Amino acid sequence: MWIGIGVSWMLLWFFHDLALLLLFGFSAFAFFSTLPTPIDTTHRNLFVGIGLGVLGFVFMLNPVAYDVPRLSIDGRSGPLILAGYLGGPIAAGIASVFAIVALILTAEPALIVNGIVCVGLAFAGVVIPKRRPERRWPDLSLLAIAKIMLACLLAQSLLFIVASTAGPIQRSVGTIAVIFLAGLVSTGITAATLKLAKYFARRVRRPTRFELATRSAGLGVFVAEAGEDTMYLDAGTMAILGMDRDADIVPNADWLARVHPDDVEDTLATYKAIWAGSQDVPEYEFRICRPNGQIASVRTNWFVDRGPDGDVRRIIGVAADITDMKEVHRQRHEAETRLAEIANNLPGVLMSFDVDETGDFRIAYVSDQCEKLWGYTAQDIVADKEILVRAHDPDDLDDMLDTMRQSARQLVGFTRRHKITDRAGNVKWLEDRVGTPRTDGNLVHMDGVFLDVTREVEAQAKLIEQTAMTHRAQKHDSIGQLTGGVAHDFNNLLAVVLGNLELLRDEITDEDQVELIDNAIAAIYRGADLTRNMLAFARKATLEPKTIDLNKFVRDTKNWAGRTLPANILIETSLLAGLWPVKADPSSTESALLNLILNARDAMEGGGKLTIETANVRIDQAYIDTRDEVLNPGRYVMLAVSDTGHGIPDDKIEHIFEPFYSTKAPGSGSGLGLSMVEGFMRQSNGTVQVYSEDGVGTTFKLYFPVQTDIAFDAPLPAADEEFNKGQGRRLLVAEDEAEVLRILVATLERAGYVVTPARSGDEAKRIFDADPNYDLLLTDIVMPGDHQGTTLSRALREIRPDLPVIFMSGYASEATVHGNGLRPEDIRLMKPVGRDDLLAALRLALRSDKG
Helix, strand or coil: CHHHHHHHHHHHHHHHCHHHHHHHHHHHHHHHHHCCCCCCHHHHHHHHHHHHHHHHHHHHHCCEEEECCEEEECCCHHHHHHHHHHHHHHHHHHHHHHHHHHHHHCCCCCHHHHHHHHHHHHHHHHHCCCCCCCCCCCCCCHHHHHHHHHHHHHHHHHHHHHHHCCCCCCCCHHHHHHHHHHHHHHHHHHHHHHHHHHHHHHHHCCCCHHHHHHHHCCEEEEEEECCCCEEEECHHHHHHHCCCCCCEEEEHHHHHCCECHHHHHHHHHHHHHHHHCCCCCCEEEEEEECCCCCEEEEEEEEEEEECCCCCEEEEEEEEEECHHHHHHHHHHHHHHHHHHHHHHHCCEEEEEEEECCCCCEEEEEECCCHHHHHCCCHHHHHHCCHHHHHHECHHHHHHHHHHHHHHHHHCCCEEEEEEEECCCCCEEEEEEEECCCEEECCEEEEEEEEEECHHHHHHHHHHHHHHHHHHHHHHHHHHHHHHHHHHHHHHHHHHHHHHHHHHHHHHCCCHHHHHHHHHHHHHHHHHHHHHHHHHHHCCCCCCCCEEECHHHHHHHHHHHHHHHCCCCEEEEEECCCCCCCEEECHHHHHHHHHHHHHHHHHHCCCCEEEEEEEEEEEECHHHHHHCCCCCCCEEEEEEEEEECCCCCCHHHHCCCCCCCCCCCCCCCCCCCHHHHHHHHHHHCCCEEEEEEECCCEEEEEEEEEECCCCCCCCCCCCCCHHHCCCCCCEEEEECCCHHHHHHHHHHHHHCCCEEEEECCHHHHHHHHHHCCCCCEEEEECCCCCCCCHHHHHHHHHHHCCCCCEEEEECCCCHHHHCCCCCCCCCEEEECCCCHHHHHHHHHHHHHHHHC
16 A cells, blocks of 8 residues: 555656656756856866755655645655765765755754754765766766765665654654655656756757867867866867767776787876976977777876966867877978988088078088088088088188079079188098079079098099109209200210310410409309209219218217308208218218308398207108109108298299209309209209298208118117016107097007097197196197297296107198297107007106106
């Protein structure tokens, strides 16, 4: 009977409150249909509490009454427990307030008991085990509804037990059963109403223009609220992630499940960093795995909404599918990589540059081979085009720029050669081959290849020089043969004239006539001197070689030359101790030295410095080849005479050894002095080299072959056992020629020294400033930069006065640097320097340093 009564009452209650249920359903439908983005948790809970609280309030004000036995029931249970389940404590509290107000308005006699029941039901929903919030809030699953109805039954039972402690309940077991049944029906019907409202709202809802625009562009919007483990994803974001769903709030676990396993850890770290406010760049890329197996790339950009306290309370962002963009980038990178590999395998540098209407240009692309040509990376050159301008030969720069501008105006390519100086100071020749330009608005695009043709240019120059040298040699040989023949016959004629004049003088007593004959005889002797000079040039002079000490020769010459040269000319000597002996004609040697001293005097009319030096040298085939000499490799003694005069112009220096050629004023010389010197040195199996810089001075170097029929004493004393090897002594070596520096380092390291190389005096100075604990400085004299060998030694000795220094010579006018930093104990070696001589010099310098 009670079951029948309960069912009839439930049907009566349902139809009685159907209008209220429909009104609540329409309100929920309107809310779900118009909600463009998810509201935050607080506002959502307020909506749940107010909406379900009002529904329960109305149910309680309009209960269903039945007279047998007298009983009134209402639908408060469903709205109350659902408020707590869907809206948490906030919604449960609001709904409880509405219920208590309803109890007061209906003058409920058991106000306290019914109040406890209402509040208990509302907060029972809060503690129901659930996945909070629901997966598709508030679209409750059947399992969730079943759990809520069971929780309602249990809560009512507990509440009746609690209420009975306040006083006996005046209701029968049947009445209580009907009330329980009413609570279950109320809960189920209220949940179903919400579920249907959400279903129909989703079916009729239309995307906004913004959503359509973002989705058509492959974009999506997402929103996350602070304190929630869910995220709102619009339809575009759902499509990007491969989730076949409408816009909805989804748990973080759902979208994280789509992230590629290799990116999950980094993605979580980035997400946490955003909430912590430590993610500075509002952009992140990651990969996702779609259900169809496709791996896609997603880029997210976001805006962080902060509260008054600075904490992050909301993240609003945009997601974009960049899979196609990534693929295009990959293909482009692959193409660029292949092009770069092709460019780097070419025997030159590929370059693209743009020229504007003013003629100015910028570098658009340059292959990595540029570092081999200019010494700068491609990034350096693209960032600073002036690198190429500074490296270009200044004398050719204007012509190069004019050629480029003309090519841009006429849209024709060009090919030309020019000279550059790379980052290390090496001079190179490049051949530019620029194709036909193309226009793009106001810009002209030009592409070209730059080839290193240094070897070809040097080979051509060497060929021209060798051809000229051959022509000069042939000319000299022809002149020599002619001169030798003329001198021989001329001497015979002079002998006849001289004999006759001497016979005639014996017969003449008139003093005036005797004076005339003496003048004629004197002229004959001068003519004989002239023929001797001519024979010396022709290498047919009569020589009487003897073993001589050139150092003694120089000292003797300095003694008498110092008294005859003008007072404004200072004479200095730099004589190598242990000089090897040579075998040469003393008279001709003295005459050659005298000629060079007189030439130096004439070049320094306003005064200057005359330097005479000697050195032991070893000349190898490479040295001979670089100077185009006809000479045998071996040991030589160098005698050099240097002046600080006006120098010899480049257009005249190649003629100075020709007979009767002179740069002096008419009547100041015969023009045979240097010809005689060259002829004498050639006849003595040596050579003469001249180096001159206009306005700086001139150096003549005579190379005498060493006497080979005597044993050579070591030029430097033998060292004791302690100095037989380097013993880890630290050397600082400054040399601007890379190949020479490499050989020096290898030789010294093999000998046991610890070597620090420097490509210039400036670099050596920086190294020494950082660490002055070196045992010796080995330096070239002339190098690029501010610190030459002598100035470098002076600068280093300001820090270490006791630092031993060994100088290496080889430059044209190095003899003129003496007095600018050399000490008497310093050793100077003449390039090329043999290993034995180098190690012996080191032993001597380090022994002296040891004391």
